[in-house]
Amino acid sequence: MQEQDWAPALRQRGCPVAASNFLRRLLSWLLHGGSSSLRDYEVQIITDVFSGSAAYSLVQGQLGQLSRVQRFNSDRQVNLFFSGDVQPLPNKQIELTVGRLRYRCHGGSVTAVIVADRGVLSSIEFSRAPQKADLAGGLLEERVLPNDPMETSRRPTRMKCAPSELQRLLGQELAFEDVLEPAGLSDIERFENEVGTRPRGFAEIARLADGWRCGGWHFYGTHPRRLPRRGDTLIAVAEKGDRAVCVATANNGWCVLDGVDDDFQTMAGDLGEVLREELNARQA
Numbered sequence: 001m002q003e004q005d006w007a008p009a010l011r012q013r014g015c016p017v018a019a020s021n022f023l024r025r026l027l028s029w030l031l032h033g034g035s036s037s038l039r040d041y042e043v044q045i046i047t048d049v050f051s052g053s054a055a056y057s058l059v060q061g062q063l064g065q066l067s068r069v070q071r072f073n074s075d076r077q078v079n080l081f082f083s084g085d086v087q088p089l090p091n092k093q094i095e096l097t098v099g100r101l102r103y104r105c106h107g108g109s110v111t112a113v114i115v116a117d118r119g120v121l122s123s124i125e126f127s128r129a130p131q132k133a134d135l136a137g138g139l140l141e142e143r144v145l146p147n148d149p150m151e152t153s154r155r156p157t158r159m160k161c162a163p164s165e166l167q168r169l170l171g172q173e174l175a176f177e178d179v180l181e182p183a184g185l186s187d188i189e190r191f192e193n194e195v196g197t198r199p200r201g202f203a204e205i206a207r208l209a210d211g212w213r214c215g216g217w218h219f220y221g222t223h224p225r226r227l228p229r230r231g232d233t234l235i236a237v238a239e240k241g242d243r244a245v246c247v248a249t250a251n252n253g254w255c256v257l258d259g260v261d262d263d264f265q266t267m268a269g270d271l272g273e274v275l276r277e278e279l280n281a282r283q284a
Contacts, residue, residue: 035069041136042069042078042124045112048140049099055089055149062086062121074129077228080121088119089149095122095226097194098149103138110135111196113233115226116149125226125233146193156211157181166208170276180211183222191222195235197249201270202237215279216240229262238275245274 038046050059067083099114111127112135126135162176183191183206191206192198210221217240227234227244234257236244242259248266254274257264267274 035071036067038063038066038069041130041138045101045124046114046121048101048143049114049145050149053150058087058089059121072228073232075131076126076129077233078124078126080123082120086120089116090119090152091116091147091149092119092153093147093223094118095224096147096149097226098145098147100142100144100146100194100196101140102142103135104141105133105135105138107133109133109141110138119149123226123228125228144193144196146190159209162212163208166205166212169205169208169272170214171280174214174279176209177213178211179209180221181209182207183210187222191224195224195247195249197247197252199247199249199252199254199271201272201274205271205275217275217279219275227257229257234264237271238278240278243278245271245278 068081070079110133113125159179219238225236234246238245244257248255254267255264
């Protein structure tokens with residue numbers, strides 16, 4: 001991999017970023033520390049996503065204010081932190097996946113996901129330990145850009161009431177709040193590109209409403225939340241406290257994470273079945 005023009009400045013300046021849960025990351029930094037710069041292959045990954053795009057100069061400006069980098073899970077989770085006020089990208093969605101890259105390396109293929117949070121670079125997440133796979137000598141095989149960082153975030157439109165089809169599917173007696181308008185085909189395709197799979201039953205739910213709250217649960221629709229955990233990063237489409245319904249990319253299905261035990265259970269049904277069970281059995 002060849003370094004681009006911002007690499008020397010990065011090694012001198014360092015990194016950490018505004019993440020979706022800043023206080024959690026700050027506490028983690030205080031407890032675990034971090035380094036002051038990105039590695040060459042991390043710089044190249046960011047370059048491979050943004051080089052030649054309208055976002056390139058904005059990203060260069062953000063990286064010029066890197067203050068700390070924190071790595072976890074054998075360097076598979078790389079969190080970025082910045083100093084001062086950085087100029088954000090126009091797309092200020094929470095935990096926005098801006099790129100998913102696959103590299104062919106001597107140690108096997110590695111996928112890297114680049115995430116921005118509220119318009120600021122937030123993390124790089126690897127499918128495998130990058131150093132064990134020899135990512136530094138990798139060849140870019142696939143480049144998927146599921147979201148445009150230069151697209152101004154649109155404000156979601158709330159519906160007056162939940163669609164009758166949604167209540168018939170999940171429970172007639174359930175009370176839905178903050179119900180968002182149905183997702184369009186482009187939103188669903190973007191979500192599938194973002195997570196790298198087509199999970200069972202997701203499109204059917206999202207076409208009814210692209211977000212809602214019910215019984216303490218928050219369904220995120222086509223804007224999922226990323227949950228870094230030991231050895232993996234889970235993609236959550238719904239959460240209630242320490243419990244989350246996540247995409248199981250291995251089988252295009254679903255799993256339910258129990259954050260208290262830090263364990264998850266693979267679910268056999270489609271998303272409607274999983275949500276119906278959670279909503280009707282765990283409303284306490």
